[in-house]
Amino acid sequence: MALRPRDVVVVGASAGGVEALRAMVADLPADLPAAVLVVLHLPSGGTSALAGILDRAGPLSATPGRNGERLATGHVYVAPPDHHLLVIGDRIALSHGPTENGHRPAINALFRSAVVSHDAAVTGVLLSGVLDDGVAGLRAIAAQGGVVVIQAPDDALYPALPSHALAAVSPDHVVPAAAIGEVLGKIAGTSVENSVSAPELLRWENDIAGGGVPREKVEYVGAPSEFSCPDCDGALTDIERGQWYRCRMGHAWSAEALLAAQGSALDRAMWTALRTLEERTALTTRMATQAHDRGSPAIAARYEEQARETTEAAEEIRRQLG
Template sequence: MTEIDRLVVIGASAGGVEALRTLVSGIAPDIPAPILVVLHLPTGGRSVLPSILERAGRLPAVSVRHEMPLANGQIYVAPPGHHLLVAGDRAALSHGPTESGHRPAIDALFRSAARSTLPTVGVLLSGVLDDGVAGLASIVAHGGVAVAQDPTEALFPDMPAAVLREIPDAVCMPSLKIGETLTEWLAALSEAHAAAAGSDDVMLMEDDIARGAGDRHGHLGRLAGISCPDCHGPLSEIDPGSRRYRCRVGHAWTAAALLDAQAVELERALWTALRTLEERASLAGRLQSEARRRGSDTLVRRYGDMFEECGDAARVIRQHLLAADQQSPADP
């Protein structure tokens, strides 16, 4: 097996399967690097992405097994429920904490590629929110190339658009052109570029957490005054001004993903409150009827007030929830 000395890492989320198929169709079969792919997938089951990508292009594609050797000209796909990481000349799997609610997470793969010091091309395709942007910045800081799918082509432009906002030197191309240009970018990279930036304590700490190694997340920054949606522990800023957070357990969140998760948590809490209020109003109505039959005017007024108060609160919450549903974009 040829020793690897370069990497291609690709991340995608919503709308990413079509973008990946198009990109892979443009890759030359003699590309001098392994290609590692993370697509956000629900935990459980088996991904059919390797067979999809193998049919789309001219390269073999496999679902990664832990410590699988990496070879040039092959595609390695993260299985559901595991982070995909670079470990020397092998691919490693980890059941480390979720990042922005995802495992596999794109940032985890990208950071591990930056840490490997192998010259790397990192690509971010269609998806919502901003998983992968911080990891792509780490690749650039270590001499690699950042590439974003043209947001006007992406089915969900949030992720590539975030790359173009946050990484000024990122290249923007349609997905087919990205595949066709990978070999050219790889040829322009050098080992010296990858090692030039030196170590990054924050990146090393986050990579250790993704690998489930050590307890370095005990040394995060100041508390942010926000709770983790996954475990409800306090979140700390990963790095001042980074708009990224981790809890003591290790769950990671970008600010955008955190806001999205809080909205889901709030909606769940409001539906629970609505159910409780409607049940309370129903029970108060029954007690009011019984009090009326017994001729107890005081209890009639007390339960009547409770019935009206709970009913009014329930109507306000229901109207808010229904309005939020109408404002949400329809699923594709």
């Protein structure tokens, strides 16, 4: 089997990621024989200055990825807002496919596409962040024989993401962000034999991220769950033993991200309930005053009782919200 260079590096980060990325690219070799693709969780609207920041931070040119652009070694490609950054063969693809863990761009989508196209030649890097987007993709890279690099949690501004990765994958390197550039230079100077082709499930998920129509519907890939998708309220299918879920629209959630989204939905529901109760209190109080003014004390007393009940309920919700 022919050898090929480890010439594709994929990097993911979320909270605290700008600082980690700057430290990483500052130490990359100027002649790095690999293309570097970066996903940082971004708001869906507006623009991103990340490419310019990374371009100034290190010796390699950094630009936003463009759809159809051919990968070049010694270059950093950054995901633009509201698009998955994917690798198809030796080119970049930008996709408006379904969100994963509530994100587009998503780290998992980039990692998965790279390993489908480049197999063991991929090096995956996970940096500072919250929750666990990118962990499933990192597992796929490791399973195909790629190299796994994780920022040391005690070096990360937000250690949850690298900590989740360390719990799920046996990494090849765990180092501070400032040391990752040198590590990547050494990895890119090595070669590897391609392993067996990526599993069918990985390819199926990659098709979804690319915005295509998968050959099989999600309900044929896993078992129905009792949960609903926070993005579209559709039923979620359990496709990885309680750790990874997808709905029919293609939105994907890890168990950790789903739990966080449910917590956010509950908070929103409680704030909505609180607002409704306070409005109801104001209305019944006004109606009680009007009843008194009309000389109807019995009706006024009924409205006052309703106002007391809603005030008590609102106070209880406030205590729950902290």
